[in-house]
Amino acid sequence: MAALIVEVVYRGIFQKNLAARIARGIVLSARKSGRWGIAFGRYGDSPQRNGIPAKDFAIVADTKEELEQNMARYEPKHTDVTIVLDDTLGKGVESWAWYGLQPINKLTVAGGTVLMTSLRSFDDLLKDIHKKDEPYTLALIRAKASFSGLWVYREDHTEVRMLGALARVAPQFLTLDGVCEAIREMEWGSDLKVASARKAFDRLETRPVRITEGNPEVPYSFEMPKWWEMREGVTIPAIPVGKPKEAGKGYVPERNPYFKKYTTRTMRPVIDFDTCVKCNLCWISCPDSCFDVMPDGTFDANMEACCGCGVCEAVCPVEHCITMVNESAFDDNASQWEAWRRDKGAYKTWLVDTIGNKKVTVRSHGFRFRGQYEEELKQDLDAGGVEITAGIPGENAAHKTL
Ligand code: SF4
Numbered sequence: 001m002a003a004l005i006v007e008v009v010y011r012g013i014f015q016k017n018l019a020a021r022i023a024r025g026i027v028l029s030a031r032k033s034g035r036w037g038i039a040f041g042r043y044g045d046s047p048q049r050n051g052i053p054a055k056d057f058a059i060v061a062d063t064k065e066e067l068e069q070n071m072a073r074y075e076p077k078h079t080d081v082t083i084v085l086d087d088t089l090g091k092g093v094e095s096w097a098w099y100g101l102q103p104i105n106k107l108t109v110a111g112g113t114v115l116m117t118s119l120r121s122f123d124d125l126l127k128d129i130h131k132k133d134e135p136y137t138l139a140l141i142r143a144k145a146s147f148s149g150l151w152v153y154r155e156d157h158t159e160v161r162m163l164g165a166l167a168r169v170a171p172q173f174l175t176l177d178g179v180c181e182a183i184r185e186m187e188w189g190s191d192l193k194v195a196s197a198r199k200a201f202d203r204l205e206t207r208p209v210r211i212t213e214g215n216p217e218v219p220y221s222f223e224m225p226k227w228w229e230m231r232e233g234v235t236i237p238a239i240p241v242g243k244p245k246e247a248g249k250g251y252v253p254e255r256n257p258y259f260k261k262y263t264t265r266t267m268r269p270v271i272d273f274d275t276c277v278k279c280n281l282c283w284i285s286c287p288d289s290c291f292d293v294m295p296d297g298t299f300d301a302n303m304e305a306c307c308g309c310g311v312c313e314a315v316c317p318v319e320h321c322i323t324m325v326n327e328s329a330f331d332d333n334a335s336q337w338e339a340w341r342r343d344k345g346a347y348k349t350w351l352v353d354t355i356g357n358k359k360v361t362v363r364s365h366g367f368r369f370r371g372q373y374e375e376e377l378k379q380d381l382d383a384g385g386v387e388i389t390a391g392i393p394g395e396n397a398a399h400k401t402l
């Protein structure tokens with residue numbers, strides 16, 4: 001093999017800068033390793049939206065000719081390494097670039113590697129990751145998903161950890177010394193980051209995945225219209241008016257039937273219907289019109305439409321009435337309101353247990369970035385073998401490696 005093809009699957013906006021830095025770091029590390037490289041984003045993934053899965057690609061080749069040959073394609077159809085920057089993407093990917101759900105390992109070649117940041121066990125992750133009819137390796141960097149915003153970057157060393165891990169996965173293309181040299185020379189480089197890359201190289205955990213392992217679900221797809229079925233002229237039909245939930249009560253809006261947002265979320269809102277005061281604020285504020293109005297006047301967040309932005313939690317005036325919970329806590333997209341109506345006691349127990357174990361402070365995305373940053377960063381860097389003694393790294397911190 002004379003070329004290494006890498007895709008970087010990330011959450012739109014929240015991880016845009018992170019993915020770009022990793023892709024760029026791969027190219028620079030390739031040059032320091034005596035190889036050729038190029039990185040690019042996918043046209044179909046722009047403009048991005050919060051949380052919607054998106055991809056960057058990087059190609060490393062032995063020769064310029066090999067690189068040019070790979071660049072001749074619009075985008076790679078197969079990848080040797082699939083880098084996944086949020087483990088909830090293990091449930092699959094629905095992006096702007098296609099219709100339906102694609103397994104996270106869809107492009108990964110036989111014998112290739114899915115490289116992920118996660119604190120979960122291999123077996124737990126394989127409950128989400130779809131079965132593949134070819135064996136591959138699942139490789140984990142032990143870290144939480146790194147989220148920030150469009151204009152900010154979170155200096156938690158995820159980018160260099162990924163580069164160090166990649167040197168372990170594909171040493172014939174990226175040497176660890178090449179990666180370290182690139183990190184040191186990049187504008188965001190430092191000896192501390194070089195140490196993080198080396199630790200990721202040493203600590204990478206891998207597990208072979210057999211064809212019998214993984215989530216057996218068949219990913220949903222849509223029958224797309226054929227060109228001969230299309231109407232003459234260009235018309236975009238409006239979304240039709242919705243209908244009452246039941247017996248003339250409540251309201252369920254019509255939604256885009258071809259874009260389900262099951263995998264666009266890294267967190268989802270969980271609602272305590274017992275404490276809801278029916279103020280309408282979540283319904284008015286939701287940018288995706290996710291809320292169905294229930295016959296009793298409460299609001300149920302429809303999981304087909306919710307992208308997990310957290311706006312509803314922010315506007316809800318009742319404390320703990322809406323809580324954003326890690327998507328990894330859920331196995332389905334069923335209606336919370338229906339579960340509450342069936343058995344209010346059981347729902348309450350589920351609610352307390354779910355929020356208690358998976359509360360928002362365990363995971364954070366761009367909107368919840370402020371305030372948690374310093375606290376969480378210390379914990380993350382401790383796990384990576386770094387001690388902060390003051391301030392924020394990259395700014396005014398005094399810190400040292402252990
Ligand atoms: S998190 Fe809340 S506001 Fe955001 S899309 Fe989902 S239901 Fe709407």
Ligand code: SF4
Nearest residue numbers: 276277279280282316
């Ligand atoms: S914002 Fe909170 S209290 Fe108001 S309707 Fe929505 S869930 Fe109920």
